[in-house]
Structure formats: structure tokens, C-alpha cells
Amino acid sequence: MMKMKGPFSLLPLLLALLLAAGCLRGRQPGQRGTGQKQVIQNSGSDTMVNLAQAWAEEYVRIKPAVSVEVSGGGSGTGIASLINGTADIANCSREMTFAERERALQNTGKDPVEHLVGYDALAIFVNLQNPLHEITLEDLAEIYGERGRIERWSDLGVQPPDGKRDKIIIISRQSNSGTYEYFREAVLGKTRDFRLGTIDMHGSKDVVELVARTPGAIGYSGMGYATDRVRMLRIARKHGETAYAPTVPNTQKGIYPVARPLFMYTLGEPEGELRDYLEWIHSPEGQDLVVRSGYVSLSRTGSHAPAQGEEHQP
């Protein structure tokens, strides 16, 4: 008798669990796999991977029936996975290009839908030994741009950071990172290319690390990657205009010149668990995680708020 009791006493518990699971997913009939965990595949931008991971971990606590699997690889990789069906959500630190939209429509028959989920402010980093505290977008373009005029710290009117070598060591990113593309668009404009001879690092964190180790260096990365071993510069659009620090309020107000929107893309309007997840990301709780990951949250909710950083491009 005692032996029989063991397994049977578990039955009500199991039933209750099944029922609970059923209630959680109750609104969507015909969702695949009753009773087993539903998995949302989320991949894309390396800039967003920490944030996406934070969302995924928190969401599993709220809704144990759903698990979100996050992988990085870059915005382009995320969109490619969305198109070939290995991802449900693509994280993207830039807008999807027309060609990518075309390809998605061709391959899947569905239009990708854009969801604005937060902002990323790019910070310009210099070594702590560097006396520079602010810079203009114009000067940045002359430092980074092809055939740019500024090659030395003295061109900017500052002493060389390590006392001797005047040459600016320009640190950039590999040519297909979303951060590289956004910096090019925001600082160099639509047509100009980067100058040759920049040090192209393979990750946001590596840029900050290298600036911290190299006195004469300048580099750019997401605000969230700042450490206390580097200094972030205040940025003005033009000479004579006010320079703004890369802070959360400045980004939300749209006055910090190098901020960009962060997107998540789905194929078609999201349904079921996918919709619930994206709604939760836009909720105060989800947006709180944006701030805690070092990014800037949406000032207002709604998935199609205009990208402030883009609007103010000169």
C-alpha cells in the first residue's frame, strides 16, 4: 500500500501543473507542444546581447513555461537567422536595410516588423592621462574620416597624453559591426568612409580595454561598456555649441549627438508568447532592465516611437 501511495500522490500535483501551464498559454490554441517548455530563439547584435540575456533571465522567473535562448554574433547574423528561421526575434542595433527586408519577404513570405526597445548612446573614450574633456562631431569626423585633417593631439589643441608622442591612435571596430556602421553614419555622414590605419578591434569591451592601456588612443563603444579606467568625452555638434555628456537624460532628450535606437525584429506581427514577451519588454519592468544594463530606456512606450538619435542628425 505504501509503495502504491508514492506515485499516486504525485498525480494531483502533476495535474495541477498541467492545468497551470494550460492557463498560462490559454489564450493561444494550437500553440505547438502542450506541456513542454516553449522556446523563443533570440539572436543578433553583440551590443544588445547582455541586455537580451538580462531580459531572458528575468522573464523565465516570471513565466517559467517560456524560455528565451539568446545568442550574439552581430546584427547581420541575427537578421540572417531570422530570415532562415533559426531565430524568432532578431536583435538589431541598426535599422534593417531594404535589401534585408526584401530577402526576408522572399524567403519567408512575411514582412519583418520593427520594435523599438531602447537606446544605445555611443561614448567616445580617451585614456585617463589625456587632458581632453570634450570634442565636436566635426573634429571626430576629421579624426576618423578618410583624408581627415586631424592626425595629432596638438591639432585639437591639447598636449600629447603621454608627453611625447603626438600622433592620435585611432581605435575603431571591424567593418561589419553594427557599432561601426552606426558611428560611420552618425559621425562621418552618409557617404564618407573611415580613414585607413585605424586599429579595428573585434568587440566593444576590447575597445575600452585598449584605450585604457594606450595613452594616445581614442575609441568609441556603447555607453554601457564604460569603466573607470577611461574617460568619456562630452560631445558638441559644432564648434561653439554646447557639449553634452553621454548620460541617460541627455540621450532621452535627444540632445546627446551620438545615440541610436535598439530594435527587435519579428517576422510579421508577433503572436502568442512572442507578443507577450515583447509587451513585457516594453513594460516598466522590462525597461528597468534596459537602464540597469547600461543603456537608455524609452521615454514613452509604444513600439514605433521615432528614433530620437536619428531625427537629430545634422
Next chain:
Amino acid sequence: MTPGRRHLEPLKEWLIERFIWLCGVSAIFFVFAIFIFVFREGADYFFSGFKAGEFFTSIEWYPTSRTHVRYGALALITGTFSVSFLAMFLAVPFGLGAAVFISEFCPPRLKEGLKIVIELLAAIPSVVWGFIGLTIMNSLIVRLFNAPIGLNMFNGAIILALMSVPIIVSIGEDALKAVPDSYREAAVALGCTRWQMIFRVLLPAARNGLLAAVMLGIGRAVGETMAVLMATGHSIRIPHGVLEPVRTLTATIAAELGEAPVHSDHYQVLFIIGILLFTITFVINITADFIVRGIGRK
């Protein structure tokens, strides 16, 4: 039982022979299959839009430019050659020296220990070497050589040298060991000093094996990807000194192939770089072969 088994003996022999033949031939098959695959991926662009002049003479590598896409690989080619050459400049004397020491001078007990440690050195993954270059060597070079930046050609070359020394040592040591002891005895009997014996007798006798060791080392240096990607600074320019950052062909493929849309021009140019790398190693190996034969004929 026994007669039956004896009956099967020729069949077994035949099977084993075929199997070994297959193992040998498969190497040729794989090399050709890889070459054909790499060539096929890049072929479209190679025969239509590819500008060989620009590719070999321009340093302007702008694969993702919005207005003016340029595929000039001269800086990348220079980068690969300069880093590999500097690496070999450091690794060959060290590697051959260590091989001579282990094979001729080393007391037997130390010899076993040394060999184990050197083999261990060969087993360290390249990404770990790259990480060492990115962190430890980076700070060291800035401090010791007062370099403006620690990620440069010298850093990459040291890492590559450290990676190819174990190969040169173990193959070189085998080559020296293969020289019959009678040569040594004869040299000593003629009144040679130890150094004379090594320079006049051992090194010439083992030259083929030693050359093979050096060639494999060069192969490793030219083909290495991850470590140079992390340690060289990944910067497109013609270097004017060893403390300047460079960018190699392999690192360019590694950094860009992941996000180049499949079958786009950029993707195909990266495969053309692959063909170029293939050709470089092919030429190196063929040259080595001719050198070995040339020496042999004398």
C-alpha cells in the same frame, strides 16, 4: 578452423592494403576538394568583376563602403608576409638551436622533461595565445619598448614564433636523431670539436628534415588566424617599423566572413583571399621541395 582462416589470409591482406591505399589517396582527394570548394565560392566574382590590379597594388580595403567599395589587399598581403617573416626570424634560430641542444647536448633526464614541456607548448590553443598577446604582451611591449600601442607586428610575431617553435623543435630534433651515430663517431675520430661536428656533419646530414621543420613552422605562421587577429592590432596599413600595427589576410577572413552576406561580392573576395593563401602555401611547399632536391643532387 585453421585451414579456413589460412584461406582468408590473402583477403585480409588485400583489405588492409586497400584501406591503407585509401588513407593515402584521401589526403590528395581532400586537398583538391578544398581547393575546388574555395575556388568555386570565389569563381563568379573572380571571372567577372574582380580587379586584379586594384587587389594587388592598392591598400584601400573598403568592403562595406556605401559609396565606393574597394578591395585593395596590398596592405593585407604585406601584413601577412611581414608578420610571418619576423616570426620566422625569431623562431628559426631559437627552434633549431633548441633542437640541436636537445638532441646533442642535453643530459638524458632533462631531455625527457624538455620534450614534454615543448609538446605541451604545441598543444596550447591559438585563441589562448591571442589572449596572451592581447593582455600580457600588449602591456609588456608598451612598457619595455615604449611603443605607442602594444598591439602590433612585433606582438603578433612573438606570439607566432612561440607557436611555431615547438613544431620546429620536435621535427628538427627527430631529423637530428635520424642521423646515424656512425657519422658522429667518424667526425669525432677525425678530431672534430663538438661544434665542428654539428656544423659540418650533423646539420648538412639532417638538412632535409630541418628544412621540413622550418617549412611547417612557416606554414603555421602564415595560416594562423585567431592569434594574429587578436595580437596584431588589425589595422590596414603598410608598416614602417616592427612596432606598428598590421592586418593579415587570415585575420581579415576571420573578422569579415561571418557577416558578409553569402555570395555577395565581399564574400567572394574573401574567398579569393582564401585562394591567394592557398597559393602562397603551395608555392612555399613547392619551393621547399625544389630546394631539398637541389641540395640532394649536389
